[in-house]
Amino acid sequence: MSLVDAGMPVFIPEDIASKEPVLLSQGAEALVIHTNNDEVVKFRPSKTWRLPELDKQLRKRRTAQEVRVIEKLARNGVNVPKVTRSDPAKGLIYMEYINGISLKKLTWDLGANEEVKKMYQMYGEAIAQMHNLKICHGDLTTSNVMVRDNLIVLIDFGLSSQEADVEDKAVDLYVLERAIQSTHPLDANMLVNEIVMPAYERRAEELKDKFLSDVLVRLGQVRQRGRKRTQLG
Amino acid sequence: MVDLDKYLPERGYYLALGLEGSANKLGVGIIKHNKGERSDENRAEVLCNIRDTYNAPPGEGFLPRDVAKHHRNKVVRMVLEALKIANVTYKDLDCICFTQGPGMGAPLQATVIAARMLSQLHGIPLVGVNHCVGHIEMGREITGADNPVVLYVSGGNTQIIAYSHQRYRIFGETLDIAVGNCLDRFARVLKISNDPAPGYNIEQLAKKGTKYAPLPYAVKGMDISMTGILAQVEQLAKDKQRKTQYSMEDLCFSLQETLFAxxxxxxxxxMAHVQSNQVLIVGGVGSNLRLQEMMSKMAAERGGSIYATDERFCIDNGIMIAQAGLLAYRVGITTDIKDSVCSQRFRTDDVYVKWRD
Incomplete structure (x- = not known):
């Protein structure tokens, strides 16, 4: 789908528009645009509905943050796209093109078969590794994991944070749990309780993550809070 | 396709009375459904939708016992009035629908007692309704939105909901307080009036605000957190020296802009996640025009549209309970007296939505 076909009303920077760009995905806040064989551009357009001051601040902060986090993860052996260059003020990140499909689509296409389960296991392990680096993803879903050559690549660090504490990590896991439940309702309990969480715990233990038990206790509390918070009309 | 007319009465249409009393509003509504699927030609008819609101004095929130007392005082009168406006009698009603939760305990109980009494006196079946599902079903009915992503924002709830596999599934929600609660509590600090609603008064003040006070911005995936923002804006409001820097209007403006963003x-x-471009806003905060404006710009940028209703249906009301209850009744769901206990905690995704495919 070309950007024109997609009816994109957003401003696309000149240097990208001239390369016959193809829209790979329109997420909530960013467009991922495929510009040539091995490069994509992640572009955060301005949101007209948001107060301009807030908009500018959020776009710049998130773009810079995303680059910092991706680079740190890459240095520490977590599978992430390679960043070539970036321009936070314009909301632009240039990075490697991941030629694969999302874990969401894979699960929808194949169901929770052994091959797919293996991907969820790797997902759990990658999260443990990331948390051990005090990084939280902030939007763990099955659409934010790409599968390429039977390996997973974590993408979309737009809401990530560094120096994450126990609460952040617990919420990170809770968000994932809920995302799996809402996206893959029929297999959710199995995927979460039998694959992702055990893999996460195993990897965290291997890494001697001293916060593991605290995170798990807190996850229980976050779950309670979400589930049983008093709801008023 | 779900058969909605298995229990069609001989006269060929359905009538339901709805009682809502989960928070500070008591609502009584009477709805009429003709047989057949809902379509643009076959819409539900609102025969009556009346509401009475209990307001706490400025600087205070409403207390459950006072609200319950309000509901007890008003309910009989309002039911009689509703029947009169709708020009129907008890004999005409197919079911009595009531809010079974979530909400505040005492007001819920006051309302369910009235519902049980009516049911037993006149031999009409009861249908317990989840308050949130009531909002969603009324929103769908009024706007005609087919399968939208639902933003449910009120004094007690902040949820992003989408329908899948016979449930309204919660994709995102607040990790601490509800957006309406955040606004209400801020109004209390500034002693903004609770009449007609604190949120409404904040909305009016915010229109005059110009200077943006930076507040924390806490989005975690599809969930959000609001306590940090509330603490910060309360601090700014109380801090005397800052008063010269940010006016009351500026703070209302900043709070709204941040929360709504x-x-x-x-x-x-x-919407990106479930690949939908329709959004339906329900709940009391949904009647805020600034929120609606921001949401419709967003939807337009995605090539979609928003569906919102006005205060009659956004703010808690009896008709939405009648609507959701009647849909349940039409597929054979009723609530026995022994199961009619209400609950303060009743999750949107606990309800089995038998009336949709």
């Missing part, structure tokens, strides 16, 4: 962002994320 977060809400629109998580709604957009949910």
């Amino acid at each position: 977060m809400l629109v962002e998580i709604t957009e994320r949910a």
Whole structure:
């Protein structure tokens, strides 16, 4: 789908528009645009509905943050796209093109078969590794994991944070749990309780993550809070 | 396709009375459904939708016992009035629908007692309704939105909901307090009036605000957190020296802009996630025009549209309970007296939505 076909009303920077760009995905806040064989551009357009001051601040902060986090993860052996260059003020990140499909689509296409389960296991392990680096993803879903050559690549660090504490990590896991439940309702309990969480715990233990038990206790509390918070009309 | 007319009465249409009393509003509504699927030609008819609101004095929130007392005082009168406006009698009603939760305990109980009494006196079946599902079904009915992402924002709830596999599934929600609660509590600090609603008064003040006070912005995936923002804006409001820097209007403006930007962002994320371009806003905060404006710009940028209703249906009301209850009744769901206990905690995704495919 070309950007024109997609009816994109957003401003696309000149240097990208001239390369016959193809829209790979329109997420909530960013467009991922495929510009040539091995490069994509992640572009955060301005949101007209948001107060301009807030908009500018959020776009710049998130773009810079995303680059910092991706680079740190890459240095520490977590599978992430390679960043070539970036321009936070314009909301632009240039990075490697991941030629694969999302874990969401894979699960929808194949169901929770052994091959797919293996991907969820790797997902759990990658999260443990990331948390051990005090990084939280902030939007763990099955659409934010790409599968390429039977390996997973974590993408979309737009809401990530560094120096994450126990609460952040617990919420990170809770968000994932809920995302799996809402996206893959029929297999959710199995995927979460039998694959992702055990893999996460195993990897965290291997890494001697001293916060593991605290995170798990807190996850229980976050779950309670979400589930049983008093709801008023 | 779900058969909605298995229990069609001989006269060929359905009538339901709805009682809502989960918070500070008591609502009584009477709805009429003709047989057949809902379509643009076959819409539900609102025969009556009346509401009475209990307001606490400025600087205070409403207390459950006072609200319950209000509901007890008003319910009989309002039911009689509703029947009169709708020009129907008890004999005509197919079911009595009531809010079974979530909400405040004492007011819920006051309302369910009235519902049980009516049911037993006149031999009419009861249908317990989840308050949130009531909002969603009324929103769908009024706007005609087919399968939208639903933003449910009120004094007690902040949820992003989408339908899948016979449930309204919660994709995102607040991790601490509800957006309406955040606004209400801020109004209390500034002693803004609770009449007609604190949120409404904040909305009016915010229109005059110009200077943006930076507040925390806490989005976590499709969930949000609001306590940090509330603490910060309360601090700014109390801090005498800052008063010269930010007026009351500026603070209302900043609070709204921040909270609503977060809400629109998580709604957009949910829309991207489930690949929908319709969004339906329900709940009391949904009647805020600034929120509606931001949301419709967002939806337009995604090539979609928003569906919102006005205060009659956004703010808690009896008709939405009648609507959701009647849909349940039409597929054979009723609530026995022994199961009619209400609950303060009743999750949207606990309800089995038998009336949809």
